[in-house]
Structures are given as structure tokens and as C-alpha cells.
Amino acid sequence: MIKLLYFAWLRSKIxxxxxxxxxxxxxxxxxxLIVHLQARGGGYADALANIDVVKVAVNQEYAPFSHPVKxxxxxxxxxxVTGG
Amino acid sequence: xxxxxxxxDFDLGAELRALVAGNHAIGGLCSxxxxxxxxxxxxxxxxxxxxxxxxQHYPGMTEKQLAAIEAEARTRWPLADCLIxxxxxxxxxxxxxxxxxxxxxxxxxxxEACQFLMDWLKTKAPFWKxxxxxxxxxxxxxxTADAQAAARWTDQKA
Numbered sequence: 001m002i003k004l005l006y007f008a009w010l011r012s013k014i015x016x017x018x019x020x021x022x023x024x025x026x027x028x029x030x031x032x033l034i035v036h037l038q039a040r041g042g043g044y045a046d047a048l049a050n051i052d053v054v055k056v057a058v059n060q061e062y063a064p065f066s067h068p069v070k071x072x073x074x075x076x077x078x079x080x081v082t083g084g
Numbered sequence: 085x086x087x088x089x090x091x092x093d094f095d096l097g098a099e100l101r102a103l104v105a106g107n108h109a110i111g112g113l114c115s116x117x118x119x120x121x122x123x124x125x126x127x128x129x130x131x132x133x134x135x136x137x138x139x140q141h142y143p144g145m146t147e148k149q150l151a152a153i154e155a156e157a158r159t160r161w162p163l164a165d166c167l168i169x170x171x172x173x174x175x176x177x178x179x180x181x182x183x184x185x186x187x188x189x190x191x192x193x194x195x196e197a198c199q200f201l202m203d204w205l206k207t208k209a210p211f212w213k214x215x216x217x218x219x220x221x222x223x224x225x226x227x228t229a230d231a232q233a234a235a236r237w238t239d240q241k242a
Contacts (some may be wrong), residue, residue, distance in 0.1 A: 005142070007140060007210070008214070008223050009223045057145055061145075061148075062208075076142060076145070076210075079212065079226070080226035081210050081212060081226065082211065082212050082213045082225070082226050083139065083141070083170065083205060083209045083210070083211025084170075084182055084206040084209070084211070084230075
């Protein structure tokens with residue numbers, strides 16, 4: 001299983017803050033995971049329509065789309081940060 | 085040395101006094117406080133457009149990122165102490181959102197470290213602002229200027 005977290009407008013569009021999913025077959029990295037989520041359609045496709053504005057953290061560290069994903073990981077998807 | 089992520093407001097004077105209390109090697113204390121605005125200046129909005137601001141964050145990662153940013157500042161400048169307080173949750177215009185304070189023997193380090201911490205915080209700390217306006221809710225978009233401000237510190241190191 002992997003834990004998925006969504007923040008800001010990705011959370012609004014997807015309609016939930018987090019979920020646990022089995023690591024889909026053939027998915028080895030963040031990029032593959034995003035393609036898998038886009039294919040779910042609906043709010044997922046909407047939230048992930050423009051991946052240029054999607055940032056990723058794996059186990060609470062910023063990660064590129066090429067970063068590997070393995071069972072037990074916590075993967076967060078969110079827009080560019082706007083704190084401060 | 086401390087990083088705090090909290091919903092509650094903070095007492096600016098008390099925090100600054102506590103930071104330097106008892107350390108007489110400190111010659112300068114520089115602080116920055118971010119406040120909730122009631123308008124978006126670039127959109128040419130009238131004062132009062134923004135009714136409230138809600139800050140969402142990523143518990144766990146936020147604390148890790150802020151601690152890492154603080155540790156980085158300490159490797160770059162000789163700081164006697166520093167403090168980052170960042171609030172989350174719902175706030176009204178005029179409320180304090182964030183405090184960054186740096187104490188050092190001399191002012192240069194305190195000024196520069198304070199600016200560095202804010203620049204990095206703006207681009208790396210996982211917070212997102214949702215504005216409650218007269219025309220409904222809107223997520224604040226990241227600014228290119230913030231990324232450019234943060235990039236200068238990277239360029240300087242290289």
C-alpha cells in the first residue's frame with residue numbers, strides 16, 4: 001500500500017485529503033503514479049490536467065517525477081506553495 | 085533555536101525578548117512579521133475585498149522543512165539564535181501569519197539570515213493560502229518574484 005495526500009486545490013478537485021491505495025502494477029515512480037491517477041478521470045483528471053503546477057513530496061521530502069515509489073511510501077501532491 | 089507551527093496567534097514582543105534574554109553576546113536582532121492583507125494589490129482590488137485567509141499546511145513535512153531551512157541559515161551565518169513561528173488555520177486581515185527572527189553579534193548576519201529564511205520559507209515550506217473574498221474563495225497563486233528572490237541565495241552559494 002501507499003499513502004496519497006492532496007493539498008490546496010488538488011484536494012478540492014479530487015474531493016478528499018488522503019487515501020491508501022495498492023501500488024498499481026507497472027508503476028515504479030511518481031510520474032507513473034500520476035499517469036495512473038489521471039486515468040481515473042473525473043476530479044483526478046481535472047486536478048492533474050496541468051502537471052507543470054503539480055509539486056511532489058515522497059516521504060515528506062520534495063521529489064522529482066522520476067523519483068521511485070515503493071510500498072509503504074507517503075506521496076503528497078500539491079500546487080506550488082504560498083506560505084509566509 | 086526553534087521552529088513552531090501553530091494555530092494560535094503569538095505575542096511579538098514577548099517572543100523577541102525571550103529569544104535574546106540572557107545572551108549579552110547578541111548585538112543585533114532582526115525580525116520580520118507577515119500579516120494578512122485585505123486585498124490583492126496587483127489585481128487592483130479595493131481594501132476589504134479579502135474577508136479572511138485560511139492557511140492549509142502539510143503537518144510533518146512543514147516542521148521538517150522549516151527545521152532544514154533554519155539549519156541551512158545557521159551554516160551560512162553566525163547566528164546566536166533564531167526563531168520561526170508560522171500559523172495555520174483561519175485568520176482575519178491584520179492578523180500576524182509568520183514571524184522570523186534572527187539574532188547575531190552584528191546586524192549584517194541578522195538582516196541577511198532573516199531575509200534568507202523568509203525567501204526560502206516562501207518557496208519551500210508546504211503552506212497554501214485560501215482567500216475568502218466578496219466573490220468567493222480563491223487559492224492564492226505562487227509568485228515568480230518569490231522564486232526569483234529565493235534563487236539568488238542559491239546563485240550566491242554556487
